[in-house]
Amino acid sequence: MKPNHLFWKFIFNLVIKEDLRIIDISPDKKQVWIEKEEKGKKAAIRIAKIEYDWMKDLERDKEQTKRMLSRVKKMMPARNLTFYNVYISTYPPVDLYTSLDLHWENEEEMQSFFIASDSAQPTVDDPGDVLRKMGFYTPWEQIYDISDEDHQRYARYYRKEVTRKQEQLEQKDRNLLLFGKPRFTYLLLTAILLVFFVVEKAGGSTDILTLIEFGAKYNPAILEGEWWRFFSAMFLHIGFFHLFMNSLALFYLGGAVERMYGTLRFIIIYFIAGLFGSLASFAFNEQVSAGASGAIFGCFGALLYFGFIHRKLFFRTMGMNVLVILAINLSFGFIVPAVDNGAHIGGLIGGFLASAFVHLPKHGLKGRQVPIFLLTAVFSAVLFWYGYENDSKAESPLLDLQIAQEHLERENVDEADNILSQILENNENAQAYFLKGNVFVKKSDYETAAQYFEKAAELEQDFPQAHYNLSLVYIELSQYEKAEMALELAKKTNESQEDERLNFEKVEELLKEREQ
Known part of the structure; x- marks a missing residue:
């Protein structure tokens, strides 16, 4: 019972007294990962409850830990991530002759410690010393000889308090990520599918004249005053593959953004991003274009703004996936000439700016919201002016x-x-x-x-x-x-x-x- 008491007491000190956060708990509750950030420096702390007789078992555990650390680094992006590896056991391995040294290749910022509940060997580390070496100075209260029942009672108490705080933090995260329901996303998908069906019946979604008749972005018509094409183009798609890919992206990205921001904010973000995408296409691309891509990239912008406000939560959940997918899509746009990357980048910027001035729900008003709104209006006006004055984009012989x-x-x-x-x-x-x-x-x-x-x-x-x-x-x-x-x-x-x-x-x- 004593190692279990020591294990949860050590975690209690970090989570409750030092106000750190648990990143991950193993299913068997014998391994806990905790994140630490102070003055811009980040550290990952692993506390593992083990009972190993030989050092070779620790070496084997080291390889498993290395794989887990790679996953943790994606949730805690940092140039130099310090890693503390703490083992808690009843007795040390019989062949632990010196202080634990499990430095990995190219892992200079790593320290390992071994704490034993029933051993006073010089090779075993004191819990208070371990905490101080990790940068914590809250006094460590020693565990005295008490009954097994008391050890069990204390372990249950520490575990309950740690679990309670973790559940509170997770509920707070869920409230941020799941503020609303994606009702408008489903409405948009329905409208896009219906429009595609009508366009196919009228002449085909790959037919240029049909697309122009139904409101695709067509610069000469916009120059003649048909400004509504900036919005109508969002509901048109060129071919089934284009429709399928954009619908799939809208289902996942739009759904995520509407859950985070709520329906009203999502509507504003979506249409401002779509407008920016159409304006950028009008300014830099003379071809007929259509699709919800600009608005969808605006959803990327909204997710990036969320990451700007809640950086830790962003990288703990979706952060690296969002950045990788965004990078792939932008790279694809630069490589493939047929892709309207101007619309994508315009939508991305528009979505970020719109998210900044509507801000996240229940976050209160910020002083920067009004300047950002004015910046958004000025930026959109500049894009329209450039497209209007850029004669080379008004005509395309091809x-x-x-x-x-x-x-x-x-x-x-x-x-x-x-x-x-x-x-x-x-x-x-x-x-x-x-x-x-x-x-x-x-x-x-x-x-x-x-x-x-x-x-x-x-x-x-x-x-x-x-x-x-x-x-x-x-x-x-x-x-x-x-x-x-x-x-x-x-x-x-x-x-x-x-x-x-x-x-x-x-x-x-x-x-x-x-x-x-």
Whole structure:
């Protein structure tokens, strides 16, 4: 009974008298990890109740402890983490001839101690001395010879007091992490899924024109006053994979943030982050964009703000996972050109700022909330101004070509013609000439179509589609020699591209029929 009494009394001194916090308790209650932080210096204290006869058993325990320490370091990030390893037993190992020295390789900031309840060997450490070496100066009350019943009674008392305080701290943590319920998160997910279903029925979520019609971020339309696209774009997604990944992220991240901040604060954080993401995309990206990614990165920002306020709890629970996932997502955005990383970073900043001015529930008003609100408003205005003044982001020839192509596929010939004419006013573009030729094919003006296909082939010699269409137009104009030459060029230039859409046999058959 005496070692158990000593074990819980030692922990009682640290947790109750020194006001430290338990990080982890093993299932068998024989190993307790405690964190210490003083003047910016951190230490992890392990107290283990053991009964080992030989030092080889301690060596084996050392390896298990090393693995656990790696886990603890993730919960207590620090440049130099001091580690105290305290063994409490009835007797020391029989081959413990000197003071315990279990320093690990590259572990200079580590000290091990062995406390025995029924031994006064010089190799055994005194509990009071151990506490002083760890930086604690509360007097240690020695345990005198008492009955086993008294040892058991004291051990129960110390354990009960330690457990009670730990439960109070854990309840306080739960109140911080589980303030609200994720009702609005589920509502957002439902709305996003419904919008995706409607867009798919209307023309497809990967169709640029359909996305623009339903409110995707499209710079020319925003410049014409359609500011509501900053918000409507949050509910649109480009393809099922995009929808699935964002919905999964929103379910977990949005749910966590709404539980921490409550529904009203979460709504403010979500939409301000989404707005910042759309503004950053408007300012730095000319492509059509859509998705809840900016708002979702705003949830990362909200979690980082929580970590800024409650650093210890953040790293004890989700901290390292949040940082790693955030780093992976940002790195992916820089590596993959198609990802709108401007929207992601804008959302991250917007979410952090919004969290700072709404602050956490039951934390009271802070003097910095008003300045942060003003900073958020100014920052958003600067992003909008930059996007409005940045003419290079208002126009995108590649995007315009894609839109013109989709207009042609929808038989919106005049709309496609207008877009292509505007492109060709500014610069010569082989793809624009090619699509312009298709416009005149649809108008049955084959002579004009031939001129545009010829221009496209002249600007870009390795352009099999232009030669292919040119051969068809020449057939319609009864210029069969030119048709044969264009067909041969199409075959030759297609050797590198291998465009399977070009049916050369069909054109050859058509050419033979017309020549006869």
